[in-house]
Amino acid sequence: MGASANTGVRKTVMRTLDVIRLKKGEIYSIYFFASMYGIIQLSIPLGIQMIVNFIQAYTFSTSLWVLIALVLVGVLFSGALQVTQMRIIERINQKIFSRYALEFAYRIPRLDVKSVDDYYLPELVNRFFDTIGVQKGLGKLLIDIPMASIQIVFGIILLSFYSSVFIVFGILLFIILFFIIYFTSKRGIETNNEESNYKYAVAGWLEEMARAFKTFKLSVDANMHLKESDTLVSKYLDARTSHFKILLIQYWSLIGFKLIITATMLIMGAVLAINNQINIGQFVAAEIVILMIMGSVEKFIFSLDVVYDLFTSVDKLNKVLEKPLEHSGNIPFVGAENGVEIKLRDLSFGFPANPKILHNISAYIPAGNKVCIVGSEGAGKSLLLRMLTGAYNDYTGSVLLNNVPINNYDQRSLHQHTGIILNDQDIFHGTVLNNITLGNTAISLQEITKLAAITQFDEYISHLKDGYNTVLDVAGKRLSKSAIQKILIMRALVHKPGLLLLENPWSALNTENKESIQQHILNELPNATVIVAANDTAFAKKCDQVIIMEHGAIRAMGKTNVVLEFLS
């Protein structure tokens, strides 16, 4: 348990370092400017020391004015350095946002379906908001912490010139700081991570309520939604309290530490000054340096919380970025327009929760065949169709398309020649045109209008002021189920695929629409291999073959009439 927690923390820190490493050039310049800033800051008390000495000696010489001017230049210059650092950090922040946004955008459609099977993806993608945590945290990690460290180091070096006692003070300071961080940071990272997990659990649950809000609205008397919220919020508060305890330990150590050091320093400074071991100018300068060191230590400790947030944010973002991408072969799926022949041999497949869903499936579907898969609920019709999309590759047995294992094909090319409708496919926020073509500009308007006539979607479009440019809202909320289904059918057919995999494609359509589409699919696409999973015996009878599934296996397969006769 301890070892695994250690590995977790180490992994978290390494991932954060990886993010920083990506911005190497900028980071070096930030450190350079931080060192310069630290040095210039320390020149200020030295200047003040000299000014005090001049004042004590009642000498108003030009050197005094020059010194004052130098101190002012120091203040201005250190300010300018800070602005430069801020500029660099701003550039890094912009890069971080765009890097994660594009990385998410690239990966989401390519995610391995099985590896995200246990997740609700929109909820998982909430982790994107952690880019803000990375942006904030990097500012602290790259500016505040190095600057504070440099000021502490240089400050102590400077103090040691006044008296060797200050060296002891410096060493003591480092030892105490080291122990505070050593004993609290690991637990700090862990508790922060836990707090964040529950934050996402609460957000996820609220999102789930929003998604199904009509359901919750209808059962308004039940308190189930509040009970679940209450449980998650309590867990979040517990985790947050544990994390705050760690922060409190750090803050209290800091306060105690400050108290002792301030007292010691003031007494020591006063004793040294009274004994004339240092003059008043040196005393004032030493006190300013001590105050600066204390300020830096405070900054250091208070930055830790944000650094924990940074570690956690990087961890959360990686929850999405580390999900494996789909497997893709390198053979282009060419020649599909002339038909796709399918051979399944002893195909078995399942999920970790349910490892033996499909078993020993063998089937032969000649190119251009029209096939209907029927079967009872949960028989495996949908899953068999999904296997033919190439989305899963850890099956046993074989799936051959035109005599090549499906895994060998380049996924993009496979999708270009396949038309797919699965139950979980939907409309997205965009124009009707984009929803049909998915941005494929090679698709002709002629093909779209032809399909609109077949699906009888043209009637619907003619009533829209903006026609094909009408923007559909998220998931086509204001569209009728039949309009959504027609768009999905057009999307599946519009690029003239050689393989059509359709799950319940016309369940929301009226008989006239259905027949028009079936007639097109069965008679006007001679080369296309079409597999439809639907308990639609009337359609099955029109197909070349029917596959009857039961409990994840093929019970019978062949000409519909023959199969039905055999079964009766």
Ligand SMILES: Nc1ncnc2c1ncn2[C@@H]1O[C@H](COP(=O)(O)OP(=O)(O)OP(=O)(O)O)[C@@H](O)[C@H]1O
């Ligand atoms: N992601 C998954 N993880 C675990 N089990 C799954 C998963 N997807 C499907 N199953 C299980 O696989 C079996 C077959 O599911 P499938 O959706 O293929 O059935 P179906 O024949 O299409 O049923 P229906 O007609 O009701 O849609 C079911 O028992 C289902 O619970």
